[in-house]
């Protein structure tokens with residue numbers, strides 16, 4: 025099995041705090057992988073290292089957008105370079121462009137796959153006009169996909185919570201990722217929204233992208249994931265499919281705390 | 287060697303004054319993350335108030351030591367009052383606004399205060415009486431170091447000690463540190479943030495007033511514009527040492543003072559301000575956290 | 587009607603300000619003759635003014651609360667000019683612009699040209715501050731680069747206005763990139779200070795490096811813009827420069843308008859809102875900022891050339907921090923990102939002190955107050971910007 029993403033011995037230190045301790049992780053093509061663990065385990069930190077927002081202290085991240093290509097080392101690259109290489113993400117604390125419309129938010133996602141520059145913008149020649157129209161059309165298509173087409177013209181900040189989370193996904197999809205990182209996409213969603221999210225994630229996978237998912241909603245995780253990694257205090261403590269994880273002693277202890285021993 | 291020593295002392299004198307102003311920048315920045323652009327003007331207003339009160343008292347025929355004491359006191363009271371008022375009017379309403387809004391407001395305030403003093407008083411340089419007397423016990427050393435310099439060093443050291451004690455050991459100091467670290471948490475544990483921020487402005491402004499009186503008396507003249515340049519330079523000192531850090535502000539200010547003194551002494555006096563500004567640009571580019579500051583990574 | 591508590595508060599506020607302003611406003615000293623005089627009238631002036639302002643600010647806050655409540659119920663309809671009136675109004679405006687120099691004196695035309703230079707400078711800075719959210723306090727440095735390019739290139743090599751115009755723009759851009767490259771990764775407030783420092787360094791160099799820039803004395807006898815080598819009288823030349831500036835203004839509005847509604851413009855606005863999210867969307871932060879910064883500098887460079895050609899004399903005193911502050915207050919007053927707002931604000935801030943002499947002394951005082959008050963009471967500016975918002979209807983495609 026060859027992975028799209030291979031992480032080897034990844035560590036991250038904040039001053040004296042070791043937030044990630046020699047993590048190994050792999051994501052294969054068209055796979056849904058979950059990363060779970062108690063609060064403060066270092067899951068978001070792991071995403072931040074993958075996407076270049078933090079520079080990891082040691083270890084390697086290898087990624088390629090298709091299996092035919094040689095993998096590249098991502099450590100130390102700027103976040104925008106990494107996104108261009110096909111790794112997009114959402115944020116745990118929603119970070120939409122709140123003063124822009126839903127459509128514009130997705131249009132920003134198209135930025136890195138289009139190229140009109142200053143001259144094109146000012147002169148508005150044929151190609152830049154076509155490209156602009158294409159950006160709008162593509163963005164609209166993506167909004168249909170995530171089910172936000174009724175809100176295209178609303179300001180992002182006026183959207184209900186669940187819709188904002190889906191807009192983050194739409195915006196990430198607009199960058200044409202081969203691997204999509206979702207940081208707690210179901211947080212704050214009601215059961216119906218969570219079911220819809222479940223369908224959306226499956227659909228994204230079926231269309232060819234792999235997904236790495238951080239989530240506290242265990243039902244969703246168990247439903248969706250092909251494989252699950254469990255972290256605690258920056259360390260990977262378990263790895264396996266849903267059934268294996270459910271019965272893993274270390275995992276149960278990590279979630280229920282020390283009193284479980286006593 | 288004599289020339290070197292002279293420059294060294296000169297640099298230390300400048301550094302002390304910058305330090306007194308820089309402390310205000312660093313305290314305010316530490317607590318609300320704002321570059322208080324109008325801080326230089328508070329220092330200037332302190333110097334002007336001292337000059338005005340000293341003149342009134344001199345005309346009334348008061349003895350010199352009383353003039354010195356009362357003028358300094360008036361400068362401190364007034365600078366503190368201005369600092370307090372400015373925070374309330376121009377910064378407090380903007381506490382939850384986008385980061386650049388209070389900065390623009392501060393720039394506006396700085397320009398406003400400069401022109402307020404210009405219009406209310408004069409645009410000319412005003413002679414400032416040398417309030418600090420020449421001590422007789424200093425006479426044998428007068429060729430090495432003047433009384434003014436001794437007083438400037440002494441006052442700076444005292445101010446520093448006072449501030450350290452205040453912040454490390456008093457209740458209010460603890461509350462200030464808590465507020466600086468996390469305003470929301472501080473509020474939750476019952477700290478009155480508005481009061482703490484006001485106190486910070488009052489203390490910072492008082493120190494600036496001291497600096498204003500000392501330098502005015504040392505140099506012998508002031509005008510409405512002295513706050514702008516001194517403000518930027520003190521800010522440079524604060525950034526150089528690591529903004530938010532109190533020992534850093536002092537260290538940075540002394541380094542800046544010496545840099546200026548030696549550069550003007552050995553290279554060229556035409557470019558006095560260029561040295562300071564270049565230092566500012568270079569630190570911000572190469573080590574924005576300063577000497578004692580920590581580089582912090584923002585949590586995402 | 588203000589109630590008792592408001593009046594009491596206003597009274598206390600005015601007492602506080604009387605105390606605060608007493609030494610500076612009331613006492614007047616003459617240190618040379620040891621004289622002290624008191625200006626008691628000022629005391630009452632301050633007391634009255636602050637009493638009144640306190641009531642006004644209370645009233646404003648009350649009204650703001652009320653409108654906020656009302657707005658929940660019904661959104662305010664936007665003011666829209668009926669399209670039937672648009673054309674005649676534009677025609678009338680055009681006619682006024684064309685006829686203006688023929689009905690007013692050279693002096694007036696000159697003032698208007700100056701105001702237009704500020705309009706264009708404001709629009710240029712608006713790209714940097716308003717759209718991209720980069721607080722540039724050293725904008726005037728690029729203006730100086732343009733002005734000195736023309737003055738020096740003309741002095742040494744006899745180059746003309748039209749040759750130097752693109753050179754000035756290019757040098758502005760070059761300086762923008764050279765400065766922007768290292769500093770644009772800094773946080774917003776540090777960026778402001780670095781640009782301020784840079785602006786002052788440029789001015790101090792111009793002031794002290796006599797062999798290069800002729801020092802504080804400046805450079806005189808800079809030729810006005812030429813028109814195919816035609817000889818022009820002073821009056822004709824003034825009118826010619828006026829029309830050049832009109833053309834420049836239209837050109838700038840056109841360019842800025844197209845830019846802000848483009849892929850690049852969207853990226854600027856997004857960057858202003860959230861840098862980290864922007865990077866995660868694959869937008870190269872440094873490059874996008876640099877584009878905005880350099881573009882702003884280009885416009886400043888161009889206007890510098892224009893300024894030198896218009897006044898025929900330049901010296902470092904024209905390029906102080908206060909000049910940057912004036913341009914910034916134009917952008918702040920007009921509304922960040924608002925083209926129409928910036929134009930109106932520039933005309934107000936520059937023309938008002940010219941025509942009402944009483945204002946002239948209080949000019950900088952008012953600029954400072956404007957910045958503070960706008961940030962507190964109306965951060966979106968007098969005329970908030972309408973970035974073209976993309977309205978989309980599936981049947982008809984985009985509507986703008």
Ligand SMILES: Nc1ncnc2c1ncn2[C@@H]1O[C@H](COP(=O)(O)OP(=O)(O)OP(=O)(O)O)[C@@H](O)[C@H]1O
Nearest residue numbers: 038043062063064065066067068069070583584585
């Ligand atoms: N920029 C930073 N500076 C210092 N410490 C940090 C930083 N970012 C994260 N940490 C620390 O690293 C640890 C892991 O945090 P992280 O956000 O990755 O946890 P998490 O697993 O995502 O938790 P949650 O489920 O609550 O989102 C925490 O102790 C956190 O305080």
Ligand SMILES: [Mg+2]
Nearest residue numbers: 067068069116
């Ligand atoms: Mg997390």
